[in-house]
Amino acid sequence: MRKLIYICEPINYIPSKSKVFETNLQCYTGQHDYENMGIAVIGTWSNWKLPGRRLEAFTYKQLGTFQKLVDKAEIVIGFNSLSFDDKLCQAHGIIINTNFDLKCEILGEVINSKLRTKYKNYYKYENILIDYSIIFEYTLEALIQANLENNQSISHEFNSELWQKGNHQKVINNCLHQVLQIKKLYDLYSKDKLFDPVYGRPVSQKFSIPVPIKSNYQKLIALGLGAFFRKDRKYAYLRKYSDYEYYIMLSHHIRHLD
Helix, strand or coil, X not given: CCEEEEEEEECCECCCCCCCCCCCXXXXXXXXXXXXHCEEEEEEEEXXXXXXXXXXXEEHHHHXXXXXXXXXXXXXXXXXXXXXXXXXXXXXXXXXXXXXXXHHHHHHHHHHHHHCCCXXXXXXXXXXXXXXXXXXXXXXXXXXXXXXXXXXXXXXXXXXXXXXXXXXXXXXXXXXXXXXXXXXHHHHHHCXXXXXXXXXXXXXXXCCEEEECCCHHHHHHHHHCCCEXXXXXXXXXXXXXXXXXXXXXXXXXXXXXX
């Protein structure tokens, strides 16, 4: 299946309340003013291209070429792209509809399992952000920090500032870096190994049993049982209760040997 992962960087930005920007930089005044945001660059990763050519960047002058790439894709993947990137592209004449929004998929699992609601397609529910403000904590930055070693993340706001100052190549590099990070998060999610940055446990309910890791012996036991490790390696998560019983038995046996 031809998979396309993408992310957009707008030219303009919403000024942050916590930071003062130079007055000669342009900004847009509304979160839904997609046409006036402009598109600085679109970063993409496409799995059907040869290694070394899968990462590509398209500036605002190359939107037609980007459309041709989209037309070849069988599945379009993004992060929060149903709410932002798709709409930004559509406002500039690009026909694109995300099939797999990683943020929506994560929140669908989290909301259903933790908050016990019926709103699997949360983004279609108008009051979900009011009723469940925890959704705001599931940012790309938070997921990157919780799951990836190279965890630098650049905001749209910062990239817009760089772009308007003429640092176009830096923004392109940042955008491609973000695409790679989304791909890594998508790969982890596909393997049920994405970590929830808010609840401090796996997103997938397939790894539901936490066990502490206090020694290398326990780490080896958990590895042998196919556990999913937290980034700090202090906890592992097992799939089945029978695995948990086996883990406890072996850990107890090793302690007696010591």
